[in-house]
Amino acid sequence: MSGYVIGLTGGIASGxxxxxxxxxxxxxxxxxADVVAREVVAPGPVLSRIAERFGQHLLQPDGTLDRRALRELVFADEELRLALEAITHPAIRERLRAQCDAAPGPYAIAAIPLLTEAGGRRVYPWLDRVLVVDAPVSLQRERLMARDGIDAALADRMIAAQARREQRLALADDVVVNDGNPAHLQARARELAAQYLALSQAG
Incomplete structure (x- = not known):
């Protein structure tokens, strides 16, 4: 059972x-958190509430969620998106915490891409530390274009839709600058792993 949890976050295509x-x-x-979000909308109580709120037509013949149809519906309407988040986010946070608490070892990492956008520590008060992966916006743009096969204008819109880099850094206890050097990333992970082990055992 791990009693110490680090929140890992960063902008899109930051690493x-x-x-x-x-x-x-x-x-x-x-x-x-992205994996947990998919688990939460598997057939069960949360999916039933989604179908009640947004319509049974969002269920496929096998009873699973038509994720694409739901995405198209809520991203066209801010009010609907917020209504969906009100259903799914509490369940995601609860399951995320339960899985971290049940993890073997003295600490676990919760990867939460939209930690800043969701409300940070106010919404996730059980995080002991926050680790932010930071990358220059120009590098994020370059990676996004290569990864998703999109143009610079769309990449810029995707980056702009998230919290600003300064907002994420304001949440950070620890920062890893990902400049695309795998050896650097590996070395920083080893340093931080030792630091988190010491902190988790000190508690």
């Missing part, structure tokens, strides 16, 4: 997943 994999290679449990 959160790459850093998370480095921690996993060191034997640290990383619980991904």
């Amino acid at each position: 959160k997943s790459a850093l998370g994999r480095e921690f996993e290679s060191l034997g640290v449990t990383v619980v991904d």
